[in-house]
Amino acid sequence: MSLLNILRYPDPRLHKIAKPVAVFDARLKQLVADMAETMYEAPGVGLAASQVDVHEQIIVIDTSDTRSDLRVFVNPEILWASAEKQMYDEGCLSVPGIYDGVERHARIKARALDADGRPFEIDAEGLLAVCIQHEMDHLKGKVFVEYLSPLKRNRIKAKMLKEERELKKDRQREMQPAR
């Protein structure tokens, strides 16, 4: 098991389109295990492979209070979405510290494959429905801040780039011998 590095917005690699998984082998199972470990450690309720620079259609989600209900979605599809929308204050591990309202379908029916390649269907509402839609956006190269106004998005981008510069400085300082 190992923790994976999570790309931070506005990293251009977050906008790559994920390809369907064709082979359900040990490599896929290891990647899913590492994504789950990374999600739980963060901590987050979901993680898309795109966020760890793997551009394949793989998502892990756990919206349970006990953090003991891991769901794996490979090659997910939305089969049905309610006309009714819901507004939810979203966050993203690729945009740490930013939370804002996004409107999405209130209920969905989705189809996906599990880590063994077996198909399943799921009806979702509430946070799970939000999370599935948020993660499927990542696979299409879309980050939730793209639903916000250009003004908000540009402020978020500037804040993230400033933090990036400060993180870089900190990392360089760590590399210096103690004085």
Ligand code: GNR
């Ligand atoms: O941890 C997460 N919380 C969250 C809260 C509201 C709506 C969506 C999410 S997903 C996010 C983890 C993440 O960035 N997944 O891509």
Ligand code: NI
């Ligand atoms: Ni996210």
